[in-house]
Amino acid sequence: MKSDSIAVDVPAESSSVIKGKAPLLGLARDHTGSGGYKRGLSIFDFLLRLAAIVAALAAAATMGTSDETLPFFTQFLQFEASYDDLPTFQFFVVAIAIVAGYLVLSLPFSVVTIVRPLAVAPRLLLLVLDTAALALDTAAASAAAAIVYLAHNGNTNTNWLPICQQFGDFCQKTSGAVVSAFASVTFLAILVVISGVSLKRP
C-alpha cells in the first residue's frame, strides 16, 4: 500500500513541473522574438549609417583634395585644375559634407531605436530626414557624374573638349569621389527601406 502511493506521486509532480514551465518559456520567447526582430533591424540601421558616413566623408575629402598642377604650360588650358574651377564640383563638396554632417547627427536617434525597438517617433523622424538627405546626395552625385563624364569624353556637338588627357590625376580622383558618393546613395536608399519596414505593425 505505501509503496504504491509513492509510485503514483512521482510522475504527478514531474508532469506538473513541466507544464508549469512551458507557458513561461513560450511567453518569454514571443516577447524576445518581437523585440529581437526590431532590435536587429535597428542595429543593421546603425551599421549602415556608419558605412554611409564613411562613404560620404571619403567622397567629400577626395573631391576636396583633387588639385593637380601640370609641370608645363599649355596653349589652351590653364596649368592648374581644382574642384573649385567647376560650380558642380563645389556643389558636390558642400552637399556631401551636409549629408555626412546629418548622418553623424542622426546616430543618437538610431541608438534610441536600438534601446527602444518599439518606439515610433524616432523611426518616423529618421525616415523623413533620410529621404531628404537621399535626394540631396543623389543630386550631388549625379550632377558631378555628368561633368566627370563630359571631362572624360567631351562632346563634339557642342565643341566641348575633354580635359582628362592633360589632367589625368584630377579626373581619376573626381571619378573616385563620384563612385564613393553613389555608394553612400545606395546605403541611404537601404536605410529608407529599413525604416519603412520597421514602421509597419508587427
Added chain:
Amino acid sequence: MAKESTTIDVGEPSTVTKSSSHVVKDAKKKGFVAVASRGGAKRGLAIFDFLLRLAAIAVTIGAASVMYTAEETLPFFTQFLQFQAGYDDLPAFQYFVIAVAVVASYLVLSLPFSIVSIVRPHAVAPRLILLICDTLVVTLNTSAAAAAASITYLAHNGNQSTNWLPICQQFGDFCQNVSTAVVADSIAILFFIVLIIISAIALKRH
C-alpha cells in the same frame, strides 16, 4: 396603504429602463465615432496619395515630352557650331528622357496599389511595396534631373577653366525648353518626397 405601495413599485422599473438605455446609446456612439475617425484618417491619406500620383504623372510626362521635342535648327551656318541641336546630342539629356519615361510608367503602374490603399486603409503590404518602390524611383528621378541640370547650367554659362563655351547664345529656344523640362522634373521629385512621407505616416501604428 396597499395603493401607495403599488404606486412606488411602478416608479422603480422606469428608473432602471432609463439608465440602461442611456448606457447603450453612449457605447454605440463611442464605437461609431472611433471607427469612423480611424478609417477616415487613413483613407484621407490614401486619397491624397492617389491625387499626388496623378499630379506626378502629369508633370513627368510633361518633362519627358518637352525634353524630347527640344530640337532647334538655326537659319544660318556658323563656323564653329553645327546648325542643329537636339536632346540626343548630349548623353545626359538622353538619360533624362529614358529615366523620366521609366518614372512615368512606374507611376501609372502604381495607381492600382494606391487604389487598394484607399479601399482597404488598414492593409500594410501595398503601402510597404509603394514605399520601397517610391524610394528607388525617386533616386532614379533625382539622378536624371541633377545630371541634366548640371549640363544645362554648363550650356548656359560655359566654363572658362576648361574652355567649354556656352551654346545658349545660339540655341536660345533649345536651352529654354531644356531648362523647362528640368524644372518640371524637379517638381515631380518634390511630389515623390511627399509621397514617401505619406506612406511612412500611414504605416506607423495608430
